[in-house]
Amino acid sequence: MTQTLSLRRPDDWHLHLRDGAMLNAVLPETARHFARAIIMPNLVPPVVTAADAAAYRDRIMAALPPGMTFEPLMTLYLTEGTDPADVRAAAQSGLVKAVKLYPAGATTNSHGGVRDLEKVRPVLETMAEIGLPLCIHGEVTTPEVDIFDREAVFIDTVLDPLRRRTPGLRVVMEHITTEEGVAYARAGGDDLGATITTHHLVINRNHLLVGGIRPHYYCLPVAKRERHRLALRAAATSGEARFFLGTDSAPHMDAAKETGCGCAGCFTATNTLSILAEVFEQDGALDRLEAFASLNGPAFYRLPPNEARTTLTRGAPVAYPSHIETGDGTVTVFDPGFPLHWTVA
Numbered sequence: 001m002t003q004t005l006s007l008r009r010p011d012d013w014h015l016h017l018r019d020g021a022m023l024n025a026v027l028p029e030t031a032r033h034f035a036r037a038i039i040m041p042n043l044v045p046p047v048v049t050a051a052d053a054a055a056y057r058d059r060i061m062a063a064l065p066p067g068m069t070f071e072p073l074m075t076l077y078l079t080e081g082t083d084p085a086d087v088r089a090a091a092q093s094g095l096v097k098a099v100k101l102y103p104a105g106a107t108t109n110s111h112g113g114v115r116d117l118e119k120v121r122p123v124l125e126t127m128a129e130i131g132l133p134l135c136i137h138g139e140v141t142t143p144e145v146d147i148f149d150r151e152a153v154f155i156d157t158v159l160d161p162l163r164r165r166t167p168g169l170r171v172v173m174e175h176i177t178t179e180e181g182v183a184y185a186r187a188g189g190d191d192l193g194a195t196i197t198t199h200h201l202v203i204n205r206n207h208l209l210v211g212g213i214r215p216h217y218y219c220l221p222v223a224k225r226e227r228h229r230l231a232l233r234a235a236a237t238s239g240e241a242r243f244f245l246g247t248d249s250a251p252h253m254d255a256a257k258e259t260g261c262g263c264a265g266c267f268t269a270t271n272t273l274s275i276l277a278e279v280f281e282q283d284g285a286l287d288r289l290e291a292f293a294s295l296n297g298p299a300f301y302r303l304p305p306n307e308a309r310t311t312l313t314r315g316a317p318v319a320y321p322s323h324i325e326t327g328d329g330t331v332t333v334f335d336p337g338f339p340l341h342w343t344v345a
């Protein structure tokens with residue numbers, strides 16, 4: 001008897017679609033399986049204003065192949081020059097669903113991010129007032145802090161003080177990678193959410209470094225020790241409302257990753273749902289995949305869950321392409337390192 005799993009159609013609460021030829025190539029990979037996604041604004045130049053977001057939204061919709069449906073949920077890239085009135089109008093029109101905080105220098109295309117949080121205080125106060133979520137790449141950039149400690153230090157020295165100073169501010173801790181991140185998210189109220197990526201449920205830092213350096217496992221925040229991966233697995237498979245899927249699928253050309261100074265990002269859109277089903281099955285939690293991938297995210301963002309349903313079927317191992325072609329070069333698909341038995345029907 002074939003085993004099947006039916007769930008409401010999933011959404012991706014953290015996604016990089018890029019632009020141009022890359023957008024054309026990666027958008028169908030997400031739209032095939034996801035109804036909606038929170039679209040990251042770290043383009044070059046970044047998506048800073050409501051007008052930028054409207055134009056990017058139009059480019060995404062123009063890139064969607066005929067016959068596919070997909071709703072991009074737009075975000076604004078917070079800068080020290082962001083105008084609170086523009087943010088308010090963008091949220092109230094329904095165009096923008098969140099604002100993204102990149103500490104300057106923390107990750108890909110973050111140099112235009114925030115250096116001094118005091119400078120964005122009026123924007124944060126406006127967001128707290130209207131309930132617009134702030135999505136945070138939570139790593140300090142201080143050179144003295146070890147890269148493996150940057151998330152935990154951020155929570156103590158930046159995130160917690162920020163939340164205490166800004167009552168009502170709704171925050172998503174993006175792509176958490178540590179026990180400390182899990183514990184902090186769990187201790188929060190319903191003004192706090194945390195996304196977890198597919199790849200951080202699968203790899204630890206040994207996968208990245210043992211036996212040779214694996215550029216396609218390099219992402220930010222960098223994969224941590226095994227005990228952190230296990231904490232993320234427990235959180236994701238718990239069904240708890242605080243935790244939801246944000247794949248952080250972040251395509252870079254192979255030429256930009258397989259080089260002396262490779263870019264950070266894992267491209268997981270193609271096989272994410274198969275990997276997640278395998279992970280949840282391994283942990284005896286298939287019945288909680290729907291909470292993680294389809295229910296907890298919409299609840300946090302105060303959106304209805306999708307009415308459409310997705311059926312996953314278990315069978316012989318499925319082979320996914322090892323890479324996809326884009327007009328600018330190839331992009332390697334994340335390899336989980338174990339067979340995948342679940343496919344989307």
Ligand SMILES: NC(=O)N[C@@H](CC(=O)O)C(=O)O
Pocket residue numbers: 016042107108137218219220221248250251264265266
């Ligand atoms: N996660 C990554 O390693 N890379 C992301 C940026 C980010 O989400 O931090 C990217 O845009 O490439």
Ligand SMILES: [Zn+2]
Pocket residue numbers: 107137174175220221
């Ligand atoms: Zn990030």
Ligand SMILES: [Zn+2]
Pocket residue numbers: 014015016040248250
């Ligand atoms: Zn990201």
